[in-house]
Amino acid sequence: MSFLHPLFLAALAAVAVPIVLHLSRQRPRRELPFSSLMFLSPTAPRFDRRRRVQDRLLLALRCLALALVALAFARPFLYRPPPVIAAAGIARTAVLVDVSASMRREDLWPRALERIQTLVAAAAPGDRLAVLAFDRRAQTVVGFSDWAALPAGDRASTIAARLAALGPGWGSTDLGRALTAGADAILDDEADARSGGARRVMLVSDLQEGGRLESLVPSAWPPGIEIVVEAILAKKPTNAGLQALSVHGADPAAARRVRITNAAGGSGERFTLRWESGGPPVEAVVPPGTSRVVEVPAPPATGGTLVLEGDDHPFDNRLAVAALSAAHARILYLGEEADDPQGSLYYLRRAFPRTATREVEISAALTGATAAHLLVATGGLGGAAQAARAAVERGRTLLLVLDGRTGAADLRAIAGAAVSVTEGAAVDPSGFVLAEVDTSHPALAPFADPRFADFTKVRFWKRRQVSALPDKAHVVARFDDGSPAWITLPVGKGLVFVMTSGWHPADSQIALSSKFVPLLHGLLDAGGGVEAGQIQVVTGDPVALPTIDDGALRVRKPDGTTRAPAAGATSFGDTDQPGLYTLETGARARTFAVNLAAAESATAPLPVERLEALRRLGATGPRSAGEPAATAARSWKATLEGEQKLWRFLLLLALALAVAETLLAARLSRPAAPGGSP
Amino acid sequence: MQADRAAAGLVDASALMRVRSIELRAKLVMEGVQRGLHRSPFHGFSVEFTEYRPYTPGDDVRFVDWRLLARTDRNYVRKYEDETNLRCHLVLDVSRSMAYGSLGHTKGQYAATLAATLATFLCGQGDAVGLLCFSDRITDHLPARNRPGHLRRLYAALERPPHGAATALERPLLEALDTIRRRGLVVLLSDLLAPIGEMERRLGAMAAAGHEVLVLQVLDPVERRLSLEGPAMLRDLESGRTMLVDPASARGAYTRAFDAHLEAIRVACQRWGIDHHPLSTDEPLDQALLRIIDRRTRRVRRR
Numbered sequence: 001m002s003f004l005h006p007l008f009l010a011a012l013a014a015v016a017v018p019i020v021l022h023l024s025r026q027r028p029r030r031e032l033p034f035s036s037l038m039f040l041s042p043t044a045p046r047f048d049r050r051r052r053v054q055d056r057l058l059l060a061l062r063c064l065a066l067a068l069v070a071l072a073f074a075r076p077f078l079y080r081p082p083p084v085i086a087a088a089g090i091a092r093t094a095v096l097v098d099v100s101a102s103m104r105r106e107d108l109w110p111r112a113l114e115r116i117q118t119l120v121a122a123a124a125p126g127d128r129l130a131v132l133a134f135d136r137r138a139q140t141v142v143g144f145s146d147w148a149a150l151p152a153g154d155r156a157s158t159i160a161a162r163l164a165a166l167g168p169g170w171g172s173t174d175l176g177r178a179l180t181a182g183a184d185a186i187l188d189d190e191a192d193a194r195s196g197g198a199r200r201v202m203l204v205s206d207l208q209e210g211g212r213l214e215s216l217v218p219s220a221w222p223p224g225i226e227i228v229v230e231a232i233l234a235k236k237p238t239n240a241g242l243q244a245l246s247v248h249g250a251d252p253a254a255a256r257r258v259r260i261t262n263a264a265g266g267s268g269e270r271f272t273l274r275w276e277s278g279g280p281p282v283e284a285v286v287p288p289g290t291s292r293v294v295e296v297p298a299p300p301a302t303g304g305t306l307v308l309e310g311d312d313h314p315f316d317n318r319l320a321v322a323a324l325s326a327a328h329a330r331i332l333y334l335g336e337e338a339d340d341p342q343g344s345l346y347y348l349r350r351a352f353p354r355t356a357t358r359e360v361e362i363s364a365a366l367t368g369a370t371a372a373h374l375l376v377a378t379g380g381l382g383g384a385a386q387a388a389r390a391a392v393e394r395g396r397t398l399l400l401v402l403d404g405r406t407g408a409a410d411l412r413a414i415a416g417a418a419v420s421v422t423e424g425a426a427v428d429p430s431g432f433v434l435a436e437v438d439t440s441h442p443a444l445a446p447f448a449d450p451r452f453a454d455f456t457k458v459r460f461w462k463r464r465q466v467s468a469l470p471d472k473a474h475v476v477a478r479f480d481d482g483s484p485a486w487i488t489l490p491v492g493k494g495l496v497f498v499m500t501s502g503w504h505p506a507d508s509q510i511a512l513s514s515k516f517v518p519l520l521h522g523l524l525d526a527g528g529g530v531e532a533g534q535i536q537v538v539t540g541d542p543v544a545l546p547t548i549d550d551g552a553l554r555v556r557k558p559d560g561t562t563r564a565p566a567a568g569a570t571s572f573g574d575t576d577q578p579g580l581y582t583l584e585t586g587a588r589a590r591t592f593a594v595n596l597a598a599a600e601s602a603t604a605p606l607p608v609e610r611l612e613a614l615r616r617l618g619a620t621g622p623r624s625a626g627e628p629a630a631t632a633a634r635s636w637k638a639t640l641e642g643e644q645k646l647w648r649f650l651l652l653l654a655l656a657l658a659v660a661e662t663l664l665a666a667r668l669s670r671p672a673a674p675g676g677s678p
Numbered sequence: 679m680q681a682d683r684a685a686a687g688l689v690d691a692s693a694l695m696r697v698r699s700i701e702l703r704a705k706l707v708m709e710g711v712q713r714g715l716h717r718s719p720f721h722g723f724s725v726e727f728t729e730y731r732p733y734t735p736g737d738d739v740r741f742v743d744w745r746l747l748a749r750t751d752r753n754y755v756r757k758y759e760d761e762t763n764l765r766c767h768l769v770l771d772v773s774r775s776m777a778y779g780s781l782g783h784t785k786g787q788y789a790a791t792l793a794a795t796l797a798t799f800l801c802g803q804g805d806a807v808g809l810l811c812f813s814d815r816i817t818d819h820l821p822a823r824n825r826p827g828h829l830r831r832l833y834a835a836l837e838r839p840p841h842g843a844a845t846a847l848e849r850p851l852l853e854a855l856d857t858i859r860r861r862g863l864v865v866l867l868s869d870l871l872a873p874i875g876e877m878e879r880r881l882g883a884m885a886a887a888g889h890e891v892l893v894l895q896v897l898d899p900v901e902r903r904l905s906l907e908g909p910a911m912l913r914d915l916e917s918g919r920t921m922l923v924d925p926a927s928a929r930g931a932y933t934r935a936f937d938a939h940l941e942a943i944r945v946a947c948q949r950w951g952i953d954h955h956p957l958s959t960d961e962p963l964d965q966a967l968l969r970i971i972d973r974r975t976r977r978v979r980r981r
Binding site for chain 2: 030031032033034035036037038039040041042043
């Protein structure tokens, strides 16, 4: 038996107390006056045998109870040696080094490099090491197999060189993903090479609060993989970050709103904002751990950079703000030209007002057929049928409205001769309503939310019956009598959206309902190719590219370099730097801003509880890397004692003995029955 | 036992001793005694010859000492005390051993009450009563009188608690013998817990001097039987000496020694014609007195 607190065994000396008291009872202290001692001689007390045994039994009970209490306080446990981590296996360590933007502070990166060099140097010859760099994604710098392939003397220098070339970037931090990547790397390596031995994921990071851990699922963590945390902490605590807030209205000269967030644990709270191009500074007071929204003057016409002063770390003090520019869209309208409330164009124009983010041009010029983002035909395609078909085949969307007189021939031309279009029967004044609407179609995406998917208030009075549609046609909406209302027909790369009922007042109420505008905008967006408006882009996020047919597309990065996305590419992903990017599409240039993720400015270190939770996740045994042997032995003993908790049984037993002693003493102290005692 | 006593009209000793006034206690006991008594055996039993005086014509010839006339050829008349006058000397042990008691009252209180009762009775019938208190010597002496107020002085003297040192009877008895000139009744009230040797000689001398000696040995039931519970350190009341005694193991030898002592006293008293009454402090005083009187009556009749 071993003891966690052997000093308490000194309390066993208390057992002497009942023994001393027992022995002192041999000599009674009670003094009685007596008339004369002339007939007496001294006699030692003579206890009868039964009394002696009873007294010894009580003494034994008392001594035992005291001894058990003393032993319980000493916290005994049965020692067994700690589980030996298989020496026969290979120790694998996946080192995760943080290359997020927050590692640009002070000298965090050089210290991280130094730490990794120490780890590499401390690796035993048979061990396998891998180094992964992570910000919002993890990438392998040196894999386990690379390590094994490198000569032992070159490993350290290779890792150093690769990491130096890498350096901290501008990404945000996803710790959960990084840890999972580290564990996966170990498991993959074990599958390939010999398994067994210690497994460790070592995290070298500044452990900022803004680092996300949500993707780390504790129950899915592989058992036996230890997590060791090497915190590289900054000395200066004050840091504030900027975030642009969305703009309402289209006035480019309007003031902009910006949120300043001051990280917790800092000491400073007074900050200054000014545009890099010049202008009056704006003062702000933001206590640590809080944020404030501040108004700043409008940026220069072409966009600018807002600079924050007053904190210790400048890496997140620049906010790129692009000029307001509306996305430009073109709609080719084929139909009547009069702007007549009884017609269709009237409502079409009013469905696309000019906004800060979108400017829609509706024209009837055929020459713009391929450049248009959406083709709308209410009066038949006529001579433009060829051009329209060609545009659709190249990927555009054609909205074909069958309004009775026209459209049937066009539909047959596009869908095939078998399609028949007939005028629907006249109905009572209550009309039709749309009963089934398939909101999963991209064109109907605005109605995906059930709150907006109620079409029963929209009345239709006239519609055309379409039948014998080809197989690739898909009915996305039906009237309440089951006949198709809206049909989609893929043609080439594009789509033909057929409406069997027009929106002019004679046919239906839809143009007057709240569904009309989102429907048309949905059709416009579904066709694709419309530039994204003012958006918040975070470093690493892809940016949607406009589809253009005239000339090449180029993107100029903040450092001046240009990239030419591949033809047909729909997004640009090389947004690794924060700043203003320029999208050059031949004639026009548009800027958009890429900034650091706001979470990256939360530089206060993770709370201790979360770090402990991480460590506990991978706890395997007593020996963690770097823990001195003495501490490890103590903690192993504490673990054993905590499992066994023998002290509880000892105290329980002592309690039982105390109760037994009390009962026995009470019974013995009762006066003896007559004739029982001498 | 107590119920029987109560039924017999006897006063329980412990209950009696709770009465604070010794005079009242004595009167209570007297009532009890007189209820059981028809005739006082103390009445007129003693004729006290005091002196010779020359015969003068007219004296009652009955009182002429013819023996003396025959011897000396002179006429003398014996002079006598009143026949009904008794001279009683109460000799009370007030040593500290008499302060022992296990029943709520001490031997000393018991003996004093007994003495007070006798004094009340005798004074009541016109006899003279005196008191000698002793421990290792005479500490108090009230000559035998029967004057007004004398009984009160007797009560006062009897109420003083035991204070003497050791019990040593030789010297006090010797002093008593010297003090008591006139022949009378000597009542010795003591526990007699002292070596028998010299005590016997003094008692004998007293008897030889013509006194009628009555020895009332007052003992406590616990000291009689050593009926103590559990071992204890016993402290001698007179000497202060302590001794660790286990009653269970010492009882046998103690009772044997005690009984031997009592027997020796009895034999010695018998040898000298002395009335010996061992009394226990748990016995009702009136019962004890009646017993003493009864034996005395029978003894007087035998004479």
